[in-house]
Amino acid sequence: ETGVTQTPRHLVMGMTNKKSLKCEQHLGHNAMYWYKQSAKKPLELMFVYSLEERVENNSVPSRFSPECPNSSHLFLHLHTLQPEDSALYLCASSQESGQVGSDTQYFGPGTRLTVL
Amino acid sequence: GEDVEQSLFLSVREGDSSVINCTYTDSSSTYLYWYKQEPGAGLQLLTYIFSNMDMKQDQRLTVLLNKKDKHLSLRIADTQTGDSAIYFCAERFSNDYKLSFGAGTTVTVRA
Numbered sequence: 001e002t003g004v005t006q007t008p009r010h011l012v013m014g015m016t017n018k019k020s021l022k023c024e025q026h027l028g029h030n031a032m033y034w035y036k037q038s039a040k041k042p043l044e045l046m047f048v049y050s051l052e053e054r055v056e057n058n059s060v061p062s063r064f065s066p067e068c069p070n071s072s073h074l075f076l077h078l079h080t081l082q083p084e085d086s087a088l089y090l091c092a093s094s095q096e097s098g099q100v101g102s103d104t105q106y107f108g109p110g111t112r113l114t115v116l
Numbered sequence: 117g118e119d120v121e122q123s124l125f126l127s128v129r130e131g132d133s134s135v136i137n138c139t140y141t142d143s144s145s146t147y148l149y150w151y152k153q154e155p156g157a158g159l160q161l162l163t164y165i166f167s168n169m170d171m172k173q174d175q176r177l178t179v180l181l182n183k184k185d186k187h188l189s190l191r192i193a194d195t196q197t198g199d200s201a202i203y204f205c206a207e208r209f210s211n212d213y214k215l216s217f218g219a220g221t222t223v224t225v226r227a
Contacts, residue, residue, distance in 0.1 A: 004158075031213065042120070043159075043204070043217040056213060090158055096213070103208075105215060107151070107159040 003027040004108035006091050012114045013081065021076040021111045023091030031096045032074040033105065034066060037088040049074060050096055081115045088112050122205055122218035128225050134192040136221045138205030141186060146210040148181065150190045153202045153220070162190070162203075192223075200225045 003026045013019050025032060034046040048056040049068040063085075065077040074091055092105040119141045128134045140148070146167050151159040165172045165179045165188075172179045178191040192199055202220040 006158075033213070040219070042219050043215075045214055048213045050213070092159075103147075103213075104149070104161060104164060106161060109156075109158040112156075 004091060004093055004106055006089075006108040006111050008111060009109065010112045010114075012116065013078070014116050015081060015083070017081075018077070018079040020078065021089055021091075021113075023074040023076075023108055025072055025074075025091075025093035025106075025108075027093055027095070027106060029093040029095045029106075030071050031094045031103075032068060032071075033092040033094075034074065034076050035090040035092065035107075037090055037110070039087075043090070047076075078113075081113075083115050086113055086115045120205055120207055120216050120218040122203075122221045124219065124221060126221055126223045128195045128223060130195060130197060130225050130227050132195055134190075134195045134199065134223055134225075136190045136192075136203050136205075136223065138188040138190075138218055139186055140188065140205075140207050140216075142207070142209070144209060147208045148179075148188050149204075149206040149208070149215070150177075150179065151204040151206060151217075153204065155201075159204065195223075195225050197225050197227075199223060 005024050007022045031050045036044045046060045047066040052068050067075040088110045090110045091108040094103050094105045121139045149164040150162040153159050176193045180189045202222050204220045205218040206215045208215050
């Protein structure tokens with residue numbers, strides 16, 4: 001049990017739908033991440049939030065919209081997705097303190113998204 | 117560059133040792149990680165090593181780092197059926213949030 005939970009675990013949506021993925025961390029961390037895991041491809045970092053501010057957006061299409069209302073919660077809002085967006089979406093958190101040995105990322109179980 | 121490469125598959129007999137290999141291209145990477153992903157689950161952190169270390173041992177797991185050759189390995193002693201999973205190598209640079217992952221090695225443990 002990593003202390004990072006994600007809901008829903010599975011989601012099927014049409015291309016015109018709007019849905020949201022939720023992540024919650026119970027570890028007291030101050031940074032949260034969204035990753036995309038597609039078949040036969042390395043994990044791709046999508047967004048990073050530190051102290052509730054977005055610090056990185058790796059050229060992700062605007063149909064993905066993140067929201068971090070506080071240090072424990074992270075959302076990924078989805079709208080007008082494409083079938084190629086079908087993947088496992090993983091959330092992670094870490095404690096960014098600048099000290100050597102810190103900053104290890106802990107992952108949630110992921111949301112398996114299928115876009116029809 | 118930040119390419120991390122792993123072999124895609126490894127088949128091991130139960131009770132034998134497994135060795136999973138990883139190479140990375142950027143010598144300035146500071147932290148190197150091994151994660152495990154079981155079917156239908158997220159990534160579980162197994163262990164990590166700092167770039168100024170050569171070896172780290174944690175119960176059945178041994179991590180070896182050859183910084184000169186940019187080669188990282190994970191050895192699992194007495195491999196069990198529960199060790200069947202995908203194992204990811206990842207690198208991170210100090211003062212950088214980004215983890216660069218390899219494509220993962222699928223380990224299959226056979227009886």
